[in-house]
Amino acid sequence: xxxxxxxxxxxxxxxxxxxxxxxxxxxxxxxxxxxxxxxxxxxxxxxxxxxxxxxxxxxxxxxxxxxxxxxxxxxxxxxxxxxxxxxxxxxxxxxxxxxxxxxxxxxxxxxxxxxxxxxxxxxxxxxxxxxxxxxxxxxxxxxxxxxxxxxxxxxxxxxxxxxxxxxxxxxxxxxxxxxxxxxxxxxxxxxxxxxxxxxxxxxxxxxxxxxxxxxxxxxxxxxxxxxxxxxxxxxxxxxxxxxxxxxxxxxxxxxxxxxxxxxxxxxxxxxxxxxxxxxxxxxxxxxxxxxxxxxxxxxxxxxxxxxxxxxxxxxxxxxxxxxxxxxxxxxxxxxxxxxxxxxxxxxxxxxxxxxxxxxxxxxxxxxxxxxxxxxxxxxxxxxxxxxxxxxxxxxxxxxxxxxxxxxxxxxxxxxxxxxxxxxxxxxxxxxxxxxxxxxxxxxxxxxxxxxxxxxxxxxxxxxxxxxxxxxxxxxxxxxxxxxxxxxxxxxxxxxxxxxxxxxxxxxxxxxxxxxxxxxxxxxxxxxxxxxxxxxxxxxxxxxxxxxxxxxxxxxxxxxxxxxxxxxxxxxxxxxxxxxxxxxxxxxxxxxxxxxxxxxxxxxxxxxxxxxxxxxxxxxxxxxxxxxxxxxxxxxxxxxxxxxxxxxxxxxxxxxxxxxxxxxxxxxxxxxxxxxxxxxxxxxxxxxxxxxxxxxxxxxxxxxxxxxxxxxxxxxxxxxxxxxxxxxxxxxxxxxxxxxxxxxxxxxxxxxxxxxxxxxxx
Amino acid sequence: xxxxxxxxxxxxxxxxxxxxxxxxxxxxxxxxxxxxxxxxxxxxxxxxxxxxxxxxxxxxxxxxxxxxxxxxxxxxxxxxxxxxxxxxxxxxxxxxxxx
Numbered sequence: 115x116x117x118x119x120x121x122x123x124x125x126x127x128x129x130x131x132x133x134x135x136x137x138x139x140x141x142x143x144x145x146x147x148x149x150x151x152x153x154x155x156x157x158x159x160x161x162x163x164x165x166x167x168x169x170x171x172x173x174x175x176x177x178x179x180x181x182x183x184x185x186x187x188x189x190x191x192x193x194x195x196x197x198x199x200x201x202x203x204x205x206x207x208x209x210x211x212x213x214x215x216x217x218x219x220x221x222x223x224x225x226x227x228x229x230x231x232x233x234x235x236x237x238x239x240x241x242x243x244x245x246x247x248x249x250x251x252x253x254x255x256x257x258x259x260x261x262x263x264x265x266x267x268x269x270x271x272x273x274x275x276x277x278x279x280x281x282x283x284x285x286x287x288x289x290x291x292x293x294x295x296x297x298x299x300x301x302x303x304x305x306x307x308x309x310x311x312x313x314x315x316x317x318x319x320x321x322x323x324x325x326x327x328x329x330x331x332x333x334x335x336x337x338x339x340x341x342x343x344x345x346x347x348x349x350x351x352x353x354x355x356x357x358x359x360x361x362x363x364x365x366x367x368x369x370x371x372x373x374x375x376x377x378x379x380x381x382x383x384x385x386x387x388x389x390x391x392x393x394x395x396x397x398x399x400x401x402x403x404x405x406x407x408x409x410x411x412x413x414x415x416x417x418x419x420x421x422x423x424x425x426x427x428x429x430x431x432x433x434x435x436x437x438x439x440x441x442x443x444x445x446x447x448x449x450x451x452x453x454x455x456x457x458x459x460x461x462x463x464x465x466x467x468x469x470x471x472x473x474x475x476x477x478x479x480x481x482x483x484x485x486x487x488x489x490x491x492x493x494x495x496x497x498x499x500x501x502x503x504x505x506x507x508x509x510x511x512x513x514x515x516x517x518x519x520x521x522x523x524x525x526x527x528x529x530x531x532x533x534x535x536x537x538x539x540x541x542x543x544x545x546x547x548x549x550x551x552x553x554x555x556x557x558x559x560x561x562x563x564x565x566x567x568x569x570x571x572x573x574x575x576x577x578x579x580x581x582x583x584x585x586x587x588x589x590x591x592x593x594x595x596x597x598x599x600x601x602x603x604x605x606x607x608x609x610x611x612x613x614x615x616x617x618x619x620x621x622x623x624x625x626x627x628x629x630x631x632x633x634x635x636x637x638x639x640x641x642x643x644x645x646x647x648x649x650x651x652x653x654x655x656x657x658x659x660x661x662x663x664x665x666x667x668x669x670x671x672x673x674x675x676x677x678x679x680x681x682x683x684x685x686x687x688x689x690x691x692x693x694x695x696x697x698x699x700x701x702x703x704x705x706x707x708x709x710x711x712x713x714x715x716x717x718x719x720x721x722x723x724x725x726x727x728x729x730x731x732x733x734x735x736x737x738x739x740x741x742x743x744x745x746x747x748x749x750x751x752x753x754x755x756x757x758x759x760x761x762x763x764x765x766x767x768x769x770x771x772x773x774x775x776x777x778x779x780x781x782x783x784x785x786x787x788x789x790x791x792x793x794x795x796x797x798x799x800x801x802x803x804x805x806x807x808x809x810x811x812x813x814x815x816x817x818x819x820x821x822x823x824x825x826x827x828x829x830x831x832x833x834x835x836x837x838x839x840x841x842x843x844x845x846x847x848x849x850x851x852x853x854x855x856x857x858x859x860x861x862x863x864x865x866x867x868x869x870x871x872x873x874x875x
Numbered sequence: 876x877x878x879x880x881x882x883x884x885x886x887x888x889x890x891x892x893x894x895x896x897x898x899x900x901x902x903x904x905x906x907x908x909x910x911x912x913x914x915x916x917x918x919x920x921x922x923x924x925x926x927x928x929x930x931x932x933x934x935x936x937x938x939x940x941x942x943x944x945x946x947x948x949x950x951x952x953x954x955x956x957x958x959x960x961x962x963x964x965x966x967x968x969x970x971x972x973x974x
Contacts (some may be wrong), residue, residue: 388912451911469914469965
């Protein structure tokens with residue numbers, strides 16, 4: 115996979131990039147909305163890094179940025195509600211900078227971190243600043259065959275990123291200095307010509323291009339329990355969950371938590387960024403890279419005192435203390451150790467001094483180290499793909515600094531996979547499911563739209579299946595790869611608009627939302643949940659308009675095969691024929707017969723599990739209606755026409771037998787997450803009972819469904835739908851192939867329309 | 876006697892590690908895996924006689940072995956890594972630190 119970071123640094127650090135001298139510097143962060151071709155459609159977060167905007171801050175000679183989609187909802191009598199959703203990042207690795215007396219122009223080729231884009235050129239112009247007026251960058255993106263996209267961006271900062279750092283302290287080590295501070299010349303072992311300056315966490319990261327704000331107060335955690343002696347990664351993560359004020363917010367975000375603690379359970383460890391997968395030595399819980407800890411009782415800090423140091427040992431301890439804080443925060447920015455990036459000679463906060471000295475001689479690290487990250491790391495921090503830098507984004511050790519995982523070359527990480535939404539959010543897209551799925555059990559999720567506005571109805575396209583193109587679902591697999599669920603079929607249809615009313619006035623809970631079940635087991639690239647382990651899901655709702663809403667991140671665990679027999683069955687199950695049967699909700703096609711038979715056998719064999727129940731429902735679904743196919747015929751020998759023939763009759767009796775234990779099992783599970791599945795399977799059975807003229811039994815099953823869903827707290831509109839369903843049974847008569855649910859939904863829409871008209875009057 | 880602290884550092888991935896000091900078995904551990912967040916897999920403290928000691932390091936799961944000598948007096952620190960298919964070591968008078 116191509117990475118823009120592979121491009122060599124043209125102008126590594128320091129010095130003006132152009133011979134022509136001008137009085138004004140342009141580097142820093144800019145932000146502005148699209149002005150053409152569509153005003154206000156997008157927002158650009160722009161980072162220009164071509165001259166020195168801050169003392170001792172190396173120049174990386176890069177321009178980069180992030181695109182956000184803007185959602186603007188007009189509210190009568192109020193200012194518009196604005197939210198923004200991250201879309202993608204890009205970088206220009208070797209910009210051409212031309213300086214004139216009155217302006218600076220920058221051009222270069224844009225490389226997007228993810229996805230496929232036409233060749234795109236960046237052109238930007240910054241005019242000389244006027245007193246009291248923020249600098250403006252006029253930015254154009256010119257793509258082959260497309261209209262230029264124009265942005266006017268105002269300068270916001272001379273830093274490229276912002277970070278909020280919250281620090282808490284354990285009572286046992288709550289004594290000065292809590293935070294590190296050194297004078298670069300405190301220790302005699304240092305590079306010749308070191309610029310004398312005070313370095314803190316804020317100042318060091320400021321030189322790296324990140325504006326760090328540390329909360330002024332620190333919570334104190336009483337760690338005096340007599341049986342407690344050292345921290346584990348799991349305990350650190352647990353304390354972060356309880357103490358980090360931002361933990362409950364929407365992630366990823368530019369926030370980090372640090373804990374000053376006593377001792378780690380491996381006493382040689384002076385600090386750890388514990389929030390990474392267990393395989394790397396972390397606590398193994400997503401989202402990652404939110405927090406780290408520093409261990410004050412480590413021997414590195416035996417001589418640590420407040421400034422100024424009285425001797426070399428104290429100066430070394432203070433320097434090591436600063437190093438450890440910056441190093442761990444660096445891990446949370448998704449930086450790896452230098453040697454893990456094939457740069458063992460790097461003079462960086464991310465190298466180990468003793469490792470460097472082993473290669474270059476005693477004290478060689480501190481004799482040459484200029485208190486900074488190396489160039490590649492600075493490029494990552496300032497200009498890396500937002501998802502791989504921001505806390506809670508890509509998992510640690512993935513993204514900008516790692517080679518792609520095996521197989522990723524044809525499964526490019528899609529843009530916006532980990533996007534977040536900021537601002538006044540009009541709509542919620544929620545993913546939920548029962549969370550745990552047995553091995554091979556079809557994975558179905560509920561997608562729910564909910565109007566969050568206090569007093570404005572939203573008319574939305576409610577086709578939530580990815581087949582319609584309005585919803586995109588990203589799946590992070592257990593191996594860390596993020597892939598986009600690709601449906602087998604793409605459906606072109608008119609939008610299915612539905613009004614979601616605000617939860618106020620005379621609307622009731624349920625009128626504000628719409629749910630749909632989406633089965634994700636199988637798609638264009640095969641089975642998506644074929645390995646045991648943890649999966650993370652996130653969806654993006656685009657609907658039919660310009661609204662772009664990301665969902666929550668939903669965690670799913672797929673269990674391991676419980677028996678050897680089940681493991682062996684997987685060989686037959688993970689096949690094209692079974693996958694297509696799952697996707698098509700059962701098929702009697704001759705070409706998929708093998709899969710049909712595998713599923714039928716499994717549904718009987720595992721009838722006491724949800725795997726069996728769901729397979730039974732899928733197989734049964736294909737029996738609810740006759741199946742037609744073309745057969746060769748002699749009727750039209752000259753034209754070679756073929757005849758559409760009924761190859762299989764519907765078999766309602768078989769459906770009822772096949773789903774009897776399935777419906778019983780789902781009922782007994784009594785899980786709200788199975789409500790949609792329960793409704794569907796009862797719908798199937800009612801359809802068959804009506805066609806067998808067993809209306810009384812049909813009503814009885816609907817009544818049972820009503821009662822069960824009422825007990826699990828279903829909302830009134832859902833219960834009303836079920837009542838309407840029962841009424842349909844009475845009017846359905848003996849007509850076969852009655853699509854009862856569709857009639858119920860049509861009625862629902864009529865009621866909504868009437869309500870809407872009444873509200874408008 | 877001296878104390879030798881052995882840190883198994885980079886390049887271990889579910890490996891078995893055997894250490895012999897002057898021909899005597901001193902340390903054996905299975906499923907040794909480097910924690911990339913720290914650059915450390917496992918540590919052990921071994922009592923060794925003062926003076927020149929011969930240490931034989933074996934990683935049978937990668938079919939690797941190396942024999943080294945070091946002068947022991949007081950506290951010694953030995954870092955062992957697997958790099959490019961070879962066992963490499965660092966000897967230090969100071970403990971290694973990890974972050």
